[in-house]
Amino acid sequence: MDARLRRIAAKLALVRGLPGRAYSFGEEKHRFRLGPPLPESRVTAFETEHGIRLPQCYRSFLTTIGHTGTGPHYGLESLDDWYHAVLDIPRPGHLATPFPLSPTGPAPGPDWYEALDGDDPEPFPGALTLAQRGCSLATLLVVSGPARGRIVNVDLDLGPPAFCHDSDFLAWYERWLDETANGLDRSGFDVSLPYDVPTLTSLLREAPDPAQRDAAAWTLGRYPTLPPAAASALRAAAVGDVDAGVRRAAVIALGRRPGPADEATLAQALTDPCDGPRLAARGALSRRGDAWQAQAQAQTRAQATRPAAGE
Incomplete structure (x- = not known):
């Protein structure tokens, strides 16, 4: 064997x-x-x-x-x-x-x-x-x-x-066994990248292909906890990546178990010019309690008065 x-x-x-x-x-x-x-x-x-x-x-x-x-x-x-x-x-x-x-x-x-x-x-x-x-x-x-x-x-x-x-x-x-052992969220196994957290963090920050950055963000979001460097990379991608799909994936990842710094990033993403990241942030924050519900609803009303932005 x-x-x-x-x-x-x-x-x-x-x-x-x-x-x-x-x-x-x-x-x-x-x-x-x-x-x-x-x-x-x-x-x-x-x-x-x-x-x-x-x-x-x-x-x-x-x-x-x-x-x-x-x-x-x-x-x-x-x-x-x-x-x-x-x-x-x-x-x-x-x-x-x-x-x-x-x-x-x-x-x-x-x-x-x-x-x-x-x-x-x-x-x-x-x-x-x-x-x-x-x-x-x-x-x-x-x-x-x-x-x-x-x-x-x-x-x-x-x-x-x-x-x-x-x-x-x-x-x-073996990746499925490792992810099961490490408590990764069960959704997304089929599209996740088979790399460790430091490699995923580097890909999210540096990969020239937006599809790789998207997959890296999605994979990081499945972990129950993340080291500071990975969480920081997700926050940066959620509001700073040039690709709307990557920003959306990072917003979804942050929204699964957001801490205070993540909530602040999600609030910033409410003003994203593209529908995908903005709606993902709105959905994540609306699950965080009455105060965020009100902010998300206010953003919805404000957005309704603006011209729709393309992806």
Whole structure:
């Protein structure tokens, strides 16, 4: 067993009973219980049947740690149920057909499905279901094509898919265990960055890509407590970032557990020229008691008399 598998096995034995740990949406289904490992012969038979080789990280997990149960959202799906989120019934060749998107290509837009080849293309070939996320949402593991080994979140109603930032299955799974142990807010796991707080703080302050700054702010906001440097970076981004989306993400992060300095920043964000940060600040402050309710309502009335500002 390699080092990552040993770490994951040790964390699985400890995390469930940790005081102050986070409780995942859907945990009531798997109850933090993982099924036993699969025999090598069972995994090999699956690969032969579908004409694929499972990514080694996932394969090793199945044969040495376990399968079905403990995991993000409603837990890991059984290998037998690989098709549940993407097909009504299994189709020959589905897993061997390359997944049509790549994490290194342009982010798929609203019309991504219409751009696929064919009159009625299958949207998610080459991927098996890892976890159901509720409603039409699911998390898949790509097993064929240039994105092989990566985790992708999909909307069965054909909203744009989004690749997780984790490098492979084990990185994704161990991040979920670490976040659970550290009490991170259960929302946002699928879009969070897999970095520590100092790295996230640096990205929020310095990353040239606003999408990275946005994700860094969102990820920091999931922590139950933050060191002063990270909190300061969020306050600076909430009122000073040039991108309205980043300002909104920072405002939402501050609004989850605001201290006095955060409340002052949220009050300043009430005058943001863009709707996203301003409405996020108004929502956060309106939950802080009668005094803030009154200020937020006054700001609403004042804003109603101004021309609408675009994002």
